Structures are given as structure tokens and as C-alpha cells.
Amino acid sequence: MSHEAGHEHPSNRVYIVIAAVLAVLTALEVMVFYVQALRPMLLPILMVLMVAKFALVVMFFMHLRFDSKLLTGVFLWGLFIAVSIVLALMAIFGKFVG
Amino acid sequence: MSHHTSTDVPTRKLAMWSFIGSECMLFGTLIATFMIYRGRNIVGPYPSDLLNIPFITVTTFVLLMSSLMMVLALSAVQRGDLKGTKLWLFMTALFGLIFLAGQFYEFSHFVHEGLPLSRNLFSSTFFVLTGTHGAHVAGGVLWLGTLFVRTQQGKLDERNAETVEIAGLYWHFVDVVWIVLFTLIYLLV
Numbered sequence: 001m002s003h004e005a006g007h008e009h010p011s012n013r014v015y016i017v018i019a020a021v022l023a024v025l026t027a028l029e030v031m032v033f034y035v036q037a038l039r040p041m042l043l044p045i046l047m048v049l050m051v052a053k054f055a056l057v058v059m060f061f062m063h064l065r066f067d068s069k070l071l072t073g074v075f076l077w078g079l080f081i082a083v084s085i086v087l088a089l090m091a092i093f094g095k096f097v098g
Numbered sequence: 099m100s101h102h103t104s105t106d107v108p109t110r111k112l113a114m115w116s117f118i119g120s121e122c123m124l125f126g127t128l129i130a131t132f133m134i135y136r137g138r139n140i141v142g143p144y145p146s147d148l149l150n151i152p153f154i155t156v157t158t159f160v161l162l163m164s165s166l167m168m169v170l171a172l173s174a175v176q177r178g179d180l181k182g183t184k185l186w187l188f189m190t191a192l193f194g195l196i197f198l199a200g201q202f203y204e205f206s207h208f209v210h211e212g213l214p215l216s217r218n219l220f221s222s223t224f225f226v227l228t229g230t231h232g233a234h235v236a237g238g239v240l241w242l243g244t245l246f247v248r249t250q251q252g253k254l255d256e257r258n259a260e261t262v263e264i265a266g267l268y269w270h271f272v273d274v275v276w277i278v279l280f281t282l283i284y285l286l287v
Contacts, residue, residue: 012173019166023159026280030155033285043286050281054274061169061270063263068107071115078119082126089130 008066018060025053114264118271121234125275128227129282135219143213145220145287150204157200158280161235164193165273168266175249178256184249187262190269191242194235201232224283231279234272241265 010018029049032038038045059065064072090096101109167190174182205225208214213221245265248254254261 009173009176012170015166015169015173019163022162022165026155026158026162029281029285030151033151046281046285050277053277057165057270057274057277061165061273062267067111068105070105070107071112074112074115074119075122078122082122082129085123085126086130086133090133093134095133095136 009063010060010066014060018056022053022056025049025056108260110260110264111267114267118267121271121275125227125230125278128223128230129278132223132227133282135223139218139220141218143211143217145224145283148208148211148213149284149287150207151284153200154204154280154284157197158276160193160200161197161273161276164190164197165270167193168269172259172262172266175254175259175262176256180249180252180255183254183262184246187242187246187249191239191246194239194242194269198232198235198239201228201235205229228279228283231272231275234275238265238269238272241268 029046032042032045032049058075064075103109103112105112167186171183171186171190174180174186208221208225215221215225242265245254245262
């Protein structure tokens with residue numbers, strides 16, 4: 001870990017490992033998309049992979065894991081409202097029915 | 099020079115995270131609109147007829163790797179390695195341009211196949227959502243270009259590494275938005 005501006009940042013080696021994991025997760029997403037046997041489980045599997053990739057970028061590349069908790073709060077509040085908007089509108093327009 | 103708030107968080111970093119939080123809401127409304135109208139097209143062409151998953155997987159990989167280049171640029175400037183900073187900033191912008199070229203090709207292909215913006219619900223929501231994201235990528239490429247020039251002129255070094263970090267936050271946000279769009283638009287078609 002290198003020390004910059006009062007908080008720890010990962011080393012280049014960690015960044016490269018995270019990028020490799022992101023590439024593997026993307027490959028897994030596409031593989032799941034093409035495997036017919038996994039079709040019934042497509043939505044939950046893709047959601048888990050998507051959230052994992054999202055979290056890796058935000059925590060390591062954007063350094064939220066190492067920065068002030070205030071920044072995490074500012075981001076998560078906006079994200080919470082965004083996800084709420086999406087889910088509420090989808091519910092209102094009947095996307096969860098049938 | 100870094101200015102800190104009473105919370106000991108650098109002012110510009112707090113401002114960028116507040117901006118990113120508000121951008122989440124912008125993309126949230128566009129994603130909501132796309133999801134609501136998904137599968138409600140009355141006329142074709144339909145998404146399954148046109149979406150090219152192998153092609154978009156490659157451009158997605160390019161954008162993901164541009165995030166790696168960006169953190170390597172930040173790491174280089176923090177170490178005072180200006181040669182490395184210029185190299186990785188250039189590579190990040192180049193990968194962003196490759197992504198944009200892919201998006202331009204995809205849009206042109208859709209229009210050529212009879213799916214302009216106002217053809218159906220899919221085309222309207224797809225073009226607005228991915229176009230808004232593309233505009234953010236284009237803005238990021240321009241921003242990275244200015245940082246590259248400032249480094250070239252010797253105006254950017256380890257003393258103002260925070261400037262590169264702020265641009266990096268924006269760039270990574272553009273990347274995480276695409277992570278969501280790739281799944282929702284292309285894989286859950």
C-alpha cells in the first residue's frame with residue numbers, strides 16, 4: 001500500500017488483480033448469457049455479477065474502501081435514491097407482475 | 099493545492115462525490131424509463147434482432163481496462179513519475195475513444211438496419227440512455243486530454259495529484275454506469 005494525502009491507496013499490483021477479476025466476471029456474465037441451461041437463473045446470476053463488479057470498481061479504483069466514510073455516505077445516498085426511483089417506477093408500471 | 103473542509107475531506111473530492119451522487123439519480127431515471135418500456139415495442143426491429151453481444155463485450159472490456167489505466171496514471175503522478183502519468187493518461191483517453199468509436203459504429207448500424215431514434219420504444223430509450231452515457235465518456239476523454247497537455251507543459255506533478263484523482267473518480271463512475279447498462283440492456287434482453 002502506498003500512503004498519499006492522508007489515506008492508504010492500493011498498490012499497482014492490487015489494481016492489476018482487480019482489473020483481472022473484473023475481466024473474468026465480465027467473461028462469466030457473457031458465458032451465463034449463452035448457456036441455455038442457466039436461463040431460468042439468468043436474472044439473479046447476472047445481478048450478483050453486476051453488483052460484484054460495481055462494488056470492486058467503487059471500493060478499489062475509486063478508493064471508497066480507504067477514504068472518509070462521509071464520501072461513502074454521499075455516494076450511497078444518491079445511489080439509494082436512484083435505485084428506489086427505478087424500483088418504484090417499475091412497480092408502478094407493473095413490471096413485477098406476472 | 100488541496101483545500102480541506104471542516105470534515106478533513108478535500109473540498110474538490112467532496113464536490114465530485116456529491117456530483118457523482120446526483121449523476122446516479124440522473125442515470126436512475128433514464129434506466130427506469132428504459133426498463134419500464136422494455137418489451138413493449140409494437141413495431142420492429144426488436145432488440146434481439148440487432149444487439150451484437152460479442153462486439154459490445156469487446157467494447158465493455160476496453161472501458162473496464164481504461165479504468166485500470168486511470169488508476170495507474172494516478173499512481174504514477176502520486177509517485178512523481180511524469181512519464182508514466184502521461185503514458186497512462188494517454189492510454190485511458192485512447193481506450194475511451196475506442197469505446198466511443200464502437201458506440202458510433204453500433205448507432206450507425208442500428209440506423210442502417212431501420213432503427214432510428216423515433217422508430218419504437220426500444221430505440222428511443224436505448225439511444226437516449228446509451229447516448230447520455232456516451233456524452234459522459236466524450237466529456238471524460240476531453241478532460242483527460244487537458245490533463246495530458248498540462249502534464250506535458252509541466253503544470254501537473256505530484257503536488258497536485260488530487261487533480262488527477264478527481265478526474266479519475268469521474269472516469270470510474272462512467273465505467274460503473276456502463277457495468278450496469280451492459281447487464282440491463284444487452285444481457286437481460
